[in-house]
Amino acid sequence: MNQYLKSMTATEQVGAMFVFVFGCLFIASVALLLLSLREHADRGADEARRSNLARGNTLLSSSWVMVIVFWVGWLSGDVGATVLFGLVSFFALREFMALSPTRRGDHRSLVLAFFVILPMQYTLVGMQHYDLFTVFIPVYVFLAIPVVSALANDPQRFLERNAKLQWGIMVCIYGMSHVPALLLLEFPNYRDRGAFLVIFLALVVQTCMVVQYLVTRRLRRAPAAPAISSSFNWLSWGIAVGVASVLGALLAGITPFKPGQAFVMALIACVAGSLGHLVMKAIKRDRGIPDWGQQGDGVTGANGLLDRVDALCFAAPVFFHSVRWYFNL
Secondary structure (H helix, E strand, O other): OHHHHHHOOHHHHHHHHHHHHHHHHHHHHHHHHHHHHOOOOOHHHHHHHHHHHHHHHHHHHHHHHHHHHHHHHHHHHHHHHHHHHHHHHHHHHHHHHHOOOOOHHHHHHHHHHHHHHHHHHHHHHHOOOHHHHHHHHHHHHHHHHHHHHHHOOOOOOHHHHHHHHHHHHHHHHHHHHHHHHHHHOOOOOOOOOHHHHHHHHHHHHHHHHHHHHHHHHHHOOOOOEOOOEOOOOHHHHHHHHHHHHHHHHHOHHHOOOOHHHHHHHHHHHHHHHHHHHHHHHHHHHHHOOOOOEEOOEEOOOOOOHHHHHHHHHHHHHHHHHHHHHHOOO
């Protein structure tokens, strides 16, 4: 089997990987469907089971969305992938801002964010100007946005309004833009295999989120931050990060990493992604919403796109810079 895989071209190996991942998701979807058809005589137990299945279905749906986006991005080539993730950023930022009250004085800043900053950030990614795209938003944009807002002559809640927009730009544009940037990293003897690196990141982060949910359901420990998340406790979080990191070490063969390096990189990605997901939950509680879809229907039509990519938005930049720093790329 190993010899057969090694005899494949890079494109064939990536294609085989997607076939395997889609197969696993299909099996999981069928299993979840069969479980949903079962009924219990105890009405209370049946409702609890259906609630658990609904949460499991949400996690599985997130996995489907992420893998399909990565697959389409790979089929589209480097330019197509950059454009595709730019669209994901656009709709995620739209979702974020739709539930964040704005004033007339914010309109110029919003136009700047959607139609100047976003395309500029992804253009820098596509042109592989790594040193510039990594500081463009945290430095230049963060200084420019308040200036544009000040020129709108609206001082009411000025700091709060600008902070919300800057935070949305940071998560939805800056964080997500590091995903296609991974496709463009050039490792020695790893040409045309950037999709493996993206899938590695997505698999370990999503595994961490799923394991944390499952372990929390089993252990039933008191949450560490009950006002923000009823499912986050340090023990389940540690187990989930550990399991996903071991998975990362087992997946070292599809990456340019050695097993020990893969373990550490997966650990870094999982810590950033899982804690980032907790931060996004805190923002949702502040907005008084259960998810980024309005009453369960996402403003993008994706039933809460930001809920599906929030962990990745935090994990991608940390993972990207860790990899680039360690391998001196």
